[in-house]
Amino acid sequence: MRSAIQKKVAVIVAHPDDETLWAGGTLLSHPEWECFVACICRANDADRAPRFAAVMQALGATGSMADMDDGPEQTPLPIPAVAEQVLQLLPYTQFDLIITHNIAGEYTRHRRHEEVSEAVFQLWxxxxxxxxxxxxFAYDDDSRSHFPLADPTADIYLPLSPDIYQQKKNIITxxxxxxxxxxEAKITPSAEAFRTFSTVAEAAQWLNRNRILP
Structure with missing residues (x-):
């Protein structure tokens, strides 16, 4: 899956590793994209933050991190605060493509994924x-009955080539x-999937059907 079309792409995620787990193969398959990864948590994590910077090099991307609360209690964050943090992280506000979390998350359950999804939609x-x-991102674990899997019914379903998958897995490990x-290593998906929207009305309808918050 390679294209000569250059795009400015924003990948907006909750945690360092989300960009790789859920879209890393897609980013590796498009070296012509100018990609910026905005991550709202773990900027002050002495282990994860420098690793995130190294991952950006491996993905051919640039990125920035913030340090919003990510404690085990998962205390809800105000969506306007998440949205403001996203805007502060991004170098500009006009892109050819924005990629972010599913409104229901990628597995059962992480509130930060849902909050980022909601905030990005509101900004859009x-x-x-x-x-x-x-x-x-279009993944599901069927209420923890299996590891998160790419949804084959999504608008884009991309089985990764062995080479791209190995590159992605190497980033994780x-x-x-x-x-x-x-x-993280066990669930690293060998296929990636996305729900795609070109109008606010279509996206809003889908979000309203699938939203979990509050």
Whole structure:
């Protein structure tokens, strides 16, 4: 999956590793994209933050991190605060493509994923972020009955080539440093999937059907 079309792409995620787990193969397949990754958590994590910087090099991207609360209690964050943090992280507000979390998350359950999804949609709806396309990660674990899997019914379903998948897996284990028997390494998807929207009305309808918050 390679294209000569150059795009300015924003990938907006909750945690360092989300960009790789859910879209890393897609980014590796498009070296011509000018990609910026905005991550709202863990900027002050002495282990994860420098690894995130190294991952950006491996993905051919640039990125920035913030340090919003990510404690185990998952205390809800105000969506306007998440949206403001996203705007502060991004170098500009006009993109050809924005990619972010599913409104229901990628597995059961992480509130920060849902909050980022909601915030990005509101920014797009209010035209504070501009892009002709908005893509949501499309994965599901069927209420923890299996590891998160790419949804084959999504608008885009991309089985990764062995080479791209190995590059992606190496980022998780060799750069992020997760052991080969860690949850992150075990669930690293070998296919990626996205729900795609070109109008606010279509996206709003889908979000209203699938939203979990509050």
């Amino acid at each position: 709806e209010q035209q504070q972020l501009s892009s002709p396309e908005l893509w949501y 060799d750069i992020y440093g997760f052991s080969h028997d860690s949850w």
